[in-house]
Amino acid sequence: MSCEIEITGLVKRFGTNTVLDGIDLCLQPGERVAIIGPSGTGKSTLLRCLNYLDRPEEGVIRVGDLTVDAARAKNADVLALRRRTGFVFQNYALFANKTARANITEGLTTVRGWSKDKAQARADDILTQIGLADRGDSYPAALSGGQQQRVGIGRAMALDADLLLFDEPTSALDPEWVGEVLDLIRRIADGRQTMMIVTHEMQFAREIADRVVFMEGGRIVEQGPPEQLFGRAQDDRTRAFLRRVG
């Protein structure tokens, strides 16, 4: 078993509050991992640390041949890590001053140094994939929540990241838009893109994940294939949580 992505001893504190208390994880190439657990338990922080949006105090993150050690991570390491990890935000966070298409090309031209034409072609391809081929010139404010989140996903897809991180991608959406966003994530998952998704949609997690990780109190309590974790959880805390969320 080779890990494509390996997380070792990740610790994150906010002041005296330890939010991540030594996280170890290993992802196989193409593995899809769903992270579930109570609110305020460090799930989102874990994802944010993998993109260094929050800087962990301790721990090593390895993505392919890139190793970033919190103890001595330099700015260049952080930028390199971010190029390999795409991030989808709960509140979409599209660039408000850029059209849907420009949201997708931005990382390609500014960060990757692609030519404008090449990036445009890539963006048009992605706009088609996310079902927004006709909305490329729209600014975020003119798009529905579901459309904005699909662009947010498209922006992360465009980077061909080794790892896609979805931070509660449907939590901020009106119920009517949840389906279209889940459909898109499902299609990406079907393409065996390595991904981690923090979600409160248990049915969805069961459906797309190869492995479900249950976190509580900044630690991984239990993990396993969906049928095992949802069907015959070993830990009392996991069972109690699953009972609460139905």
Place this chain on the structure above:
Amino acid sequence: MRPLDTAYMWDLIPVIAGYVPLTMFMAIVAMVGALTLGAALAIVRVLRIPVLDRFVAVFISFFRATPLLVQLFLFYFGLPQVMPALTGIDGVTAAIIGLTLHFSAYMAESIRGAILGVDRSQWEAAQSVGMTRGQVLRRIILPQGARTAAPTLMNYFIDMIKGTSLAFTLGVTEMMGAAQKEAAGSFLYLEAFLVVALFYWVIVETLSVGQRRLEISLGKAVAR
């Protein structure tokens, strides 16, 4: 009360109009300088660049807390006494430098406020795709902040146009200086200063129309 000498006022219009280019030249050059310097100062403050940050804070504090006229006198009459290189600096240059420094301090604070007003998630989203802090500022934050800052910056530009009249105290014959000279010859002070006041009024109102257009075009990006 004597009646206004309107015929004299009409005659003055072309005279004062001849000095509009100099006034606008000083205002525009100083505006470009102040915007550039102000943005740089704001960025130093926002990124909290060590050491430089302290100097900038003192700079802004000084130029906001002392009168423009005092600053102009410092540059024109004061500094050449200790810095021989500045001897013979002409009034126009001194006025432009003074206006630039003075207004850059104000603009820095507006620009800083506008930058800080951009939602934090915009920073994070831009960083998440791998942009450096400079790229984030240039590509994402400043364009959005510009929209917030535009009305205030435009007000400073208007202040600056009026501020150029102080160049008159450095011996520059601009609109105000020309009016003063005319009045000194004719003794028709009311007429001369009324004409120059109307000139400033018309210039500023014309710019206000431009300002509204600019705000509409900057606002487009977030409109439906």
